Amino acid sequence: MAQIFPEWTNKLPPIVAGIVILVLVGTVGFFWYYGSPYYTDVGYRPEQPVPYSHKLHAGDLGLDCRYCHTGVEVSPVAGVPPTQTCMNCHVMVKPESEKLKAIRKSWETGEPMEWIRIHKVPDYAYFDHSIHINSQIGCSSCHGRIDRMEVVSLAEPLSMKWCLNCHRNPAPYIRPPGNVTNMRWVPSKDQLAFANRFISEKKIDPPTDCTGCHR
Amino acid sequence: MSKELTNMSSTGKEYWRSLEQLAKTPEFEAFLHREFPEGTAEGGATFSRRNFLTLMGASLALAGLTSCRRPVEKIIPYVIAPEEIIPGIPLYYATSMPFGTEAIGLVVENHEGRPTKLEGNPKHPHSLGKANTFAQAAILDLYDPDRSQSVLYRGAEKSWSEFLTAWKALIKEYESSDGEGLAILSESFASPTLARLKKAFRQRFPKARWATYEPVSDENILSGVNIAVGEICHPVYHFEEARVILSLDSDFLQLEHDNIRNAAGFADGRRVITQDDEMNRLYVVESAMTITGGMADHRYRLQSRRIGAFTAALALELTTRDVPVSGVEALGAYTHHPFDEKWLGALADDLIRNAGRSLVVAGRRQPAEVHALALAINSALNNINRTVEYYPPGDIEMSRQEDLIALVQAANSGDVTSLVILGGNPVYNTPVDLAFKEAIDKITHTVHLSTHVDETSRHVEWHIPEAHFLECWGDVHTPEGTLSIIQPQIEPLFGGAKRKYWPP
Numbered sequence: 235m236a237q238i239f240p241e242w243t244n245k246l247p248p249i250v251a252g253i254v255i256l257v258l259v260g261t262v263g264f265f266w267y268y269g270s271p272y273y274t275d276v277g278y279r280p281e282q283p284v285p286y287s288h289k290l291h292a293g294d295l296g297l298d299c300r301y302c303h304t305g306v307e308v309s310p311v312a313g314v315p316p317t318q319t320c321m322n323c324h325v326m327v328k329p330e331s332e333k334l335k336a337i338r339k340s341w342e343t344g345e346p347m348e349w350i351r352i353h354k355v356p357d358y359a360y361f362d363h364s365i366h367i368n369s370q371i372g373c374s375s376c377h378g379r380i381d382r383m384e385v386v387s388l389a390e391p392l393s394m395k396w397c398l399n400c401h402r403n404p405a406p407y408i409r410p411p412g413n414v415t416n417m418r419w420v421p422s423k424d425q426l427a428f429a430n431r432f433i434s435e436k437k438i439d440p441p442t443d444c445t446g447c448h449r
Numbered sequence: 450m451s452k453e454l455t456n457m458s459s460t461g462k463e464y465w466r467s468l469e470q471l472a473k474t475p476e477f478e479a480f481l482h483r484e485f486p487e488g489t490a491e492g493g494a495t496f497s498r499r500n501f502l503t504l505m506g507a508s509l510a511l512a513g514l515t516s517c518r519r520p521v522e523k524i525i526p527y528v529i530a531p532e533e534i535i536p537g538i539p540l541y542y543a544t545s546m547p548f549g550t551e552a553i554g555l556v557v558e559n560h561e562g563r564p565t566k567l568e569g570n571p572k573h574p575h576s577l578g579k580a581n582t583f584a585q586a587a588i589l590d591l592y593d594p595d596r597s598q599s600v601l602y603r604g605a606e607k608s609w610s611e612f613l614t615a616w617k618a619l620i621k622e623y624e625s626s627d628g629e630g631l632a633i634l635s636e637s638f639a640s641p642t643l644a645r646l647k648k649a650f651r652q653r654f655p656k657a658r659w660a661t662y663e664p665v666s667d668e669n670i671l672s673g674v675n676i677a678v679g680e681i682c683h684p685v686y687h688f689e690e691a692r693v694i695l696s697l698d699s700d701f702l703q704l705e706h707d708n709i710r711n712a713a714g715f716a717d718g719r720r721v722i723t724q725d726d727e728m729n730r731l732y733v734v735e736s737a738m739t740i741t742g743g744m745a746d747h748r749y750r751l752q753s754r755r756i757g758a759f760t761a762a763l764a765l766e767l768t769t770r771d772v773p774v775s776g777v778e779a780l781g782a783y784t785h786h787p788f789d790e791k792w793l794g795a796l797a798d799d800l801i802r803n804a805g806r807s808l809v810v811a812g813r814r815q816p817a818e819v820h821a822l823a824l825a826i827n828s829a830l831n832n833i834n835r836t837v838e839y840y841p842p843g844d845i846e847m848s849r850q851e852d853l854i855a856l857v858q859a860a861n862s863g864d865v866t867s868l869v870i871l872g873g874n875p876v877y878n879t880p881v882d883l884a885f886k887e888a889i890d891k892i893t894h895t896v897h898l899s900t901h902v903d904e905t906s907r908h909v910e911w912h913i914p915e916a917h918f919l920e921c922w923g924d925v926h927t928p929e930g931t932l933s934i935i936q937p938q939i940e941p942l943f944g945g946a947k948r949k950y951w952p953p
Contacts, residue, residue, distance in 0.1 A: 274519060309537035316527040344528050351522040 279387035293381030628654025644844035673820020688714030699812030
């Protein structure tokens with residue numbers, strides 16, 4: 235009696251198993267990368283209600299970050315400036331500019347501006363700006379070269395892995411005093427020696443246990 | 450099916466399976482005749498079960514996809530930044546919470562101008578940096594979305610100025626008659642300002658009635674003191690001085706007047722730091738398990754109604770041990786009592802051993818006689834001015850049930866034409882035998898100030914929303930006389946809300 239199944243069917247189970255594994259690995263891999271903050275968040279660049287250029291203000295004009303983000307040294311949140319801060323200069327500088335229409339409207343009506351949030355850690359993670367600034371971690375370490383951004387975008391993924399990378403080894407990111415808001419800072423040759431001395435003197439001990447951030 | 454049910458009596462005993470069936474209501478009869486109960490039928494319904502499932506399935510399937518998109522979050526800064534406020538850093542302001550006739554000194558945490566947490570003010574002699582459950586929960590009251598938000602006239606929204614017009618016209622009628630027919634029903638309060646306003650009201654309308662009612666109050670305690678010494682006084686306990694404490698149905702750690710300071714004093718008396726420190730001892734006689742009962746070293750279960758008899762037995766027991774309790778003659782000859790002899794004897798011995806350093810407290814729920822007897826026992830044990838002090842209430846406005854009864858009687862006989870209710874929900878919480886609801890319906894003009902649209906608000910002409918204590922200025926003082934300021938933390942959340950202190 236002839237065989238019902240031809241010989242090639244012998245290879246069918248491993249082929250099917252292979253396809254199943256490939257599909258599974260592919261699906262998991264797909265979401266692993268495309269669902270991660272590296273893909274979904276980095277480069278997030280929403281259009282703001284006013285085309286405010288950080289490149290112009292912080293880069294070309296050289297305004298210090300803390301002129302507007304006043305809370306950064308004392309508060310968990312750096313703060314977005316009130317309309318008043320814009321109007322400090324813009325009653326004199328380009329008072330008729332078309333781009334500033336929304337700001338003037340807010341100033342006249344008292345309705346606050348609604349900026350779109352770019353840098354966001356989840357609600358279940360606690361983040362405090364002041365402790366990072368006072369440990370001399372620079373703004374650009376997390377926010378990127380804001381002074382080169384016409385429109386601000388998210389430069390780093392702000393994922394847990396990314397946070398822990400620095401918390402486990404903060405030495406490369408600690409800056410000499412006076413350079414925290416300096417966008418152009420590059421580490422000098424004796425960076426590690428300086429940073430290690432600073433860490434032991436100031437007893438810098440970034441938490442790496444769960445409750446450090448997930449309070 | 451219905452035939453079976455109706456015929457059942459001929460075949461045997463008839464049983465019913467619901468009250469509707471027993472009453473043979475038309476709804477039930479109709480229900481029996483339907484093949485399917487209402488709501489199960491597919492046809493005719495505007496939104497069928499199948500449609501619902503289809504939509505639910507689709508929305509569930511699509512719900513997963515929304516997580517692929519980053520939700521847009523807004524940052525809304527100030528237009529003009531207020532001085533002192535740094536976003537992210539809380540500010541703390543002191544205030545006090547009026548609670549019945551109590552004043553709880555608080556420190557309020559404010560985030561960007563919004564109060565978020567109440568804690569005791571360490572510098573306030575009455576709260577000593579601690580707060581109780583009521584103070585902790587008061588913050589939820591502030592943001593309660595069910596709070597009354599506008600002036601109502603017979604349930605319809607009106608403006609504050611419309612009320613004022615109506616009220617000014619109404620009050621004019623009473624000017625000439627010295628307030629004949631006008632009545633106020635107030636909550637109890639311990640505020641010098643409110644006391645002054647009450648006095649001014651009395652002067653302007655000498656014939657007006659004033660009643661103060663609170664469903665939970667210290668009325669029994671004060672009448673008890675009145676029976677014993679012929680004077681109304683407020684007891685203030687010093688648990689920190691007491692070595693042996695007997696609680697007669699008094700949950701002084703959680704529910705009685707001054708429970709914050711009571712708890713702090715009790716903890717001080719119980720704390721052992723050095724080798725020579727002694728713990729205090731707590732005896733509790735109560736009918737239900739309370740927090741205080743949980744702390745007891747010796748707890749004696751007793752029905753609430755028998756606690757008076759227990760107190761009498763204790764007084765007689767002390768008298769037989771050569772500590773004569775005044776007024777004990779009135780209790781009659783002492784032959785025996787039905788209580789645990791050993792327990793009562795040991796308690797009496799312990800109290801006598803610690804005379805001057807012991808304390809007997811009775812709870813609000815106990816009648817005045819028990820309080821009078823407790824005072825007599827404290828006096829016999831030489832505890833007065835050591836572990837318990839008595840203060841005259843001064844201008845504290847106390848709940849008095851007889852005033853409420855008089856008010857209801859006057860309303861029933863048509864002597865009250867206008868009634869203003871300042872806070873509280875008397876339709877709900879006055880004793881049901883008083884028939885307050887029926888009495889209030891006989892009054893022509895009624896005004897009700899309260900935080901919520903409650904049972905009383907539905908029976909009145911005008912309802913005025915009341916401001917929360919975190920939204921208004923005020924003052925309050927404790928029985929010993931510590932004055933505290935109520936400082937607003939935020940503008941009234943609902944524009945219509947008015948404060949008790951009016952004019953503002």
